[in-house]
Amino acid sequence: MKSAPKTGTTGEFSFVVGPEHAITFATDGMPAVLSTPNLIGIFERTAREAITSFLEADERSVGVEIELRHLAPTPLGAHVTVTVRVIHTEGRLVDYQIEARDEHELIARGVHKRAVIRVEQFARRVRRKVGPA
Numbered sequence: 001m002k003s004a005p006k007t008g009t010t011g012e013f014s015f016v017v018g019p020e021h022a023i024t025f026a027t028d029g030m031p032a033v034l035s036t037p038n039l040i041g042i043f044e045r046t047a048r049e050a051i052t053s054f055l056e057a058d059e060r061s062v063g064v065e066i067e068l069r070h071l072a073p074t075p076l077g078a079h080v081t082v083t084v085r086v087i088h089t090e091g092r093l094v095d096y097q098i099e100a101r102d103e104h105e106l107i108a109r110g111v112h113k114r115a116v117i118r119v120e121q122f123a124r125r126v127r128r129k130v131g132p133a
Helices: 036-050 119-130
Strands: 010-016 059-070 079-090 093-101 106-118
Touching: 010 036, 036 059, 036 079, 036 093, 036 106, 059 093, 059 119, 079 106, 106 119
Parallel strands: none
Antiparallel strands: 010 079, 059 106, 079 093, 093 106
């Protein structure tokens, strides 16, 4: 890392909930709402982008842990804002406080941890699992 992300470093992403973000079991009267797996993916992307400027060219961050409470449903067409804030950095690990809100309320909150990796070392580990081509 060029430097450790400072406590308080934030990232934010806003989006409108579309069909691509919705649960897959919206049938028989079940309304289509933002799915937890899609929300997790958006949290991860926002956290990754929040620390990009602290990384060397050959580094990336990967999610290693997430603890999330999905507190409220969010319907199609709703505006959601995801916010991540660095709360601790130790070595190559970065911890975040995460939350999401729609126009009405807090819809999710939790903590997320990312590890800063070197791309080539990570790729070597992956190749060992894949085996010979």
